[in-house]
Amino acid sequence: MSLKKVEQVKKDKFFKIWDVLIYGIIAAVIVSLFLAVFLTADHSELIEVQAFYRDELLFTYNFPNDELTVSMPDNISSSESEDGNTLTITFCTDEGNLETPKDYNIIVIKKQERSVSVTDSDCDAFGFPDCVFSAAITNNASLPISCRPHNLYIEAVGYKNDSPILPVG
């Protein structure tokens, strides 16, 4: 490489000015959109959760009324802690049974904290059941908890975005 060429390369800047501007703008847009999505989510207090098994309603729990409504009693058993603050729901699939839990999920509802989480499951997930490791549902923006091997899905009942057009039919 000639000396002239070496000097030319030395003089060249690592970033051209417009590169910096474009990267900066992209970064700003990404950050803004992230903040917009995160901050516009509905973080209001959890009022009710509902759980589905094979797309059928399994149970709902209403926090203000402290009311558990079970739609599939054969698949659900529940017990309350002595202080009344924790409701433990044992769910089992149609293939399992509640007597000697098999194909089960343990769902814990903490009434004062208003949180719902899955604390135990024997689902076949190579020792890492997503449902157990999912974050607890604590507000209306919380992600749902799902256990795909057991077709279990738990979500907050709350707000949703609507289409600008109301479909009929």
Place this chain on the structure above:
Amino acid sequence: MLKKFFVKIAAFATCAVALGGTLFGGLSACSETEPELYNFSKKYYGYFNTDAELVLQLPEMTDKGIQLSKDINDLLYTLQCSFDAGSSTSKLYAFNAAAAGAKVEIDEHCYNELQIAQKMYAQTDGFYNPGVYYSVDLYGFSAREAGVTMPYDREDPSKQLPAEKYVSAFEELGESFADLSLEYDADSGKYYAIKPEKTVTVDGDPNVYSLRIDLGGIGKGYAADLVDELIDEAGFEYSYFNFGSSTMTINKDAATEDEQWPLGFHNARGGANEYYIIWKDSDTSTSTSGDNEKYYIIDGKRYCHIVNPKTGSPISTGIITASCSGGDAAEADARTTAICAMGLERALEYINSADVKGAGIKASFLYEDQDGELTVYTNMEEGEYEIVLGQQSGTTDTPGSSDQTPEIPSWVFILICAGFVVVVFAGWLIYKKVQQKRESAEAGAENEHSGADSVHTEGSDKDSDN
């Protein structure tokens, strides 16, 4: 130099635009007075073999909304026990099971609904007729209890059509709905329905068939009307109740300036998100019926769940979907079912009649000719609706407004603009700094170069001297 000038101009222009946007966004935010509303949604599963949904637009979730959603659940359960023809505990089931001529005690809801059915039967000249129970069952569209079989059941309903002798017998039986009479005993407070004496028999079948009623056509509408009363009593002005997506009662829409809901009516020959017509309405009920809800195809012909009472067979009038808004939801349900059965000329006459257009009811239907060409007919004036056949939802504006574009909250706009401003300024400062360094480096290099030149010149002079 010219290039630098243009770069600076561009940077300043970007900054100016971003700052202007920020100011505009800020002013918009300041001028916002209406609180942001959310949709509280509650779903109900399995009532009348379908799902329902309550949506309330609220500034925040309230226990009052939760209580309303529970009251609605109780109401739906009560109604199911009253007039679900497929439920063995319902009053309507008891009526259907009774012998011809029997006087059967029913409840108030069942009584009210049968009155509406009689009214709509008369208004539509019998094109709405809940007496088609057996015809609907014959074609396999009723919600029968599990394990119940009938002599006319087909081995393979997806390939075989029902026997013609049953089609004509049940069509004849359905006409006896006109002879149904209702009684209310004010002293005892009891309600009765008296079954017509008419019976039919079919060759080779020992059964004697008497009138049975299927209120599925208006049952959801009747329920939706009562739910709407509950919503009104609870004071939720911005809301709607959707029963099986084909029947709705709507109040106001907080998301639009005129507080009217933009309603999109599905194209029966389109995809899930395709409408054939859109119009706006509020504080009313709406209904749509179509041959795409439940159907099967045998030898290329579609057999749907809507039975034409005049033929005893599924509709084949070319009217593939009918929609209306206005009046009660129960009546709207009956109206759209009847329009599908009427045929083009009769349907046009009906939607422009005093009972429909004269009563302020908006109605439209989609007609498919023998070549598969689709045409929309409506009783509305131009500008009140928009025909959107062949368009995907979201690509259309609702009639008479342009306020359906989802608005980005002002503060998001401010945030983005502020981000742009910061980045542009930072970029511009970096650019200036780098430019200065480069210029000073170039100046230094030039000085060095010119110094070297002068030394070299001096040396040459010396050489030449030598």
